[in-house]
Amino acid sequence: MNVPLGEEEEIEKDQSTIEMIAYKDMWGNGTDSFIQLMYERFLLMKSLLSEHGCIYVHCDWRVNSFFKLLLDEVFGKDNFRNEIIWSFTGRLMYTEQKFNVKHNTIFFYSNSSLHKINEVTEEITREEYIKMKKQEVHTDPDGREWIWGHSGKGKSHDYKIFIDEVVKNGKCLNAVWRIPIVNTSSMERVDYPTQKPEALLERIIKASSNEGDLVADFFCGSGTTGAVAERLGRRWIMADLGRFAIHTSRKRLIDLQRKLHSENQPYRSFDVYNLGRYERQWWQKERLHGADSEHRRVVLEFYRAEVLPNPVSPLLHGRKGPALVHVDAIDSIFTRAEARAAAEAALTAGARELHCLAWEFEMDLRMACDALQQELGVRIRLFHIPREIMEKNRTTPPPFFEMANLAASAVVNAANGDEPVISPHPGLPPEGEGAVVPPPVGDSSKLPPPVGEVRRGNKAIRIRLDRFLPSLTEVPFKEVEALQERATKTPFDFIDFWAVDFDFHPGQPFNHHWQAYRTRKDRKLPTITDPFVYADSGSHTVCVKVVDVFGVDTSITLEVEG
Template identity: 60%
Template sequence: ERLGRRWIMADLGRFAIHTTRKRMIGLQRKLHEEGKPYRAFDVYNLGRYERQWWQKERLRGADEEHRKVVLGFYRAEVLQNSSSPLIHGRKGSALCHVDSIDGFFTRDELRAVAEAAKEAGARELHCLAWEFEMDLRLVCLEIEHAHDIRIKLVPIPREIMEKNRTSPPPFLEVAVLEAEPVYKTANGTKVVDIKLTKFVPSLAEIPSKELASLKERAIKSGFDFIDFWAVDFDYQDGQPFEHHWQTYRTRKDRSLPTVSDSEFDKYPKEGKYTACVKVVDIFGCDTSITVEIKY
């Protein structure tokens, strides 16, 4: 990039990609300060190739076998005669749903599964999936209140795909991220910023030995686990995330603001817009939510 050459970089490690992103942004800022041109770059996730290989080679392509393996590691009972095809297991008094290996667990699926669990008389529901739709934790609160049922969203840990794995890896709930808009006036114009109000990391990538010491700190001081966060003030569903503003920790400066200072005013007219907030924690895992903007 310093030489002005075209380039492509690939890595399997989340944190390697995240570190490179921070360095690239640092280079952009340096070039901007020097009055020199700089270019944008994109970060892509190439898909579910690891899981697809696991399903084909180890599970012979069977989705039922996939659910059986996941429930086994989760220490849950497989239900042979379930009252609903959406309910696959039981752990204690909680019913369990395991999403498909290529699935992306959505709010519509969550509502359907919660309805099935309620009809089965459950007071607690565990939804296990490889990927979850953005803002799903917020939808959970609405469904929990409507159906009087406790819902856990649990990412399936990739460690279950290890060839000789016999002991269960930690199954931890998704991260919790909350934010709100901040409105003020600058030079007679209404401007918008975003304030982070809550963050609890999932700790899904943490070695088992370190979990106990980090759990309490994660709840009490969740912001300490944020390494980078960015805002797309005019997010369009289905479109790439635009970094209108971002901040991150560096080796020299470990501080991190929890309120943006963009003073964004680029909305074309008054009305409702959607901002997207993306947080990357110190383990390289990203969490995103949307925030309604009334401009």
């Protein structure tokens, strides 16, 4: 798939987009392992279904025949309902080898005989209905057109079918659905490679659920299921292994919230949960026999660092050149407390550089490590452990990238109209060697004044992005060198979404008090928020969340006086 960068629209492809891999086989044995993966997941899905529930399964011709056998085994042949043919038009090209493929298959199974389909009809025109019936059209004295309907044998059972009523109510559905694909000019297109049309999901959700019911999609891709379910008043759960899929779905649902809000329609908030550690725990149990030491050995081997045979501290696990290496546990988040302890251990061992490898990092950790570096004199570098090391039979080391670097500051406008005063962000990385400083966001004295009324003398707070250095963890290897240069020169091009919780409380959900993001049609992105006025004065914690074009989250906190 092509992921756009920055605000560029009419620039050469290699400058404005990145070619990313949407899907890859990480299970080792191609189709065999994929079929096993799906079998296990179908069993889980069946266990989650209500007694009245059902499942719709779509995949292409490569594995459809395998899926049908799996679904027969898991759900039972008696619970097979339909093989739905999703038919669509498009450009036809002559080929000597096969006919043009203009359909996909969807398997429809219920969890029991209790499942009932809601009455769903399909739009039909007057001309389509007349052509389908192949009958003479009659006209009543009042001008209404009708044809004969047959409820039994013999003309005595014939009755009139008024064509205007059929056109108004639609025709009953069969198992062939003619629904256009999401083409390049479609308003709902989000440029995700497997995006399904909303009309397709709307038909499925209306047929097999009612308002308030729960709909789940465990391979959600671009988030069509959640968007349609939300619009139709259903509860929903979506899941995906890909960061970009989750990020695309999040932006799509925020777009829907804004649309519903503008139409004075009800909408709900939603949460995004990171469950990535379960994948790692499975890998440790199945491949590494549950051993933490084996996990650290594998990570160090891919990082091309030597294992320390007799480390002076249990926090030091390897050495790479002059630097000592710490590898965090597979199911934990690397915290500032661990960073301090590891840095002090490295200092005791006589090292001046420490590399910390982790799957996840505590919020605001980069700033804390910069402060530790100034205090202890030990350079601390934070590297993401790449997911690729879990791929079976992988021998080539994937690149390890440093975590993203983010800095922001509070812009304070007093109620009496004083000029803005920049509240410096504590712990900014020192400028100079090793620091990446993007072009200034703008002259603070020229910032627009706050909008809205400022009451009771409280200050209007705005948050400004000052610095961002993206992590290139998800970037294909062939793109890395070119993107590293661009990330240094124009790092804000890599920001796709950012949001601010002006009253953040650790351990509680992040509240999107303000948010901005790029869309397919509008690539511009503001780097300063609208004004926010606190209801009470005093100190408040602000959390700034940035999601880059690869779907990677980076967050920091700062203290402001409201």
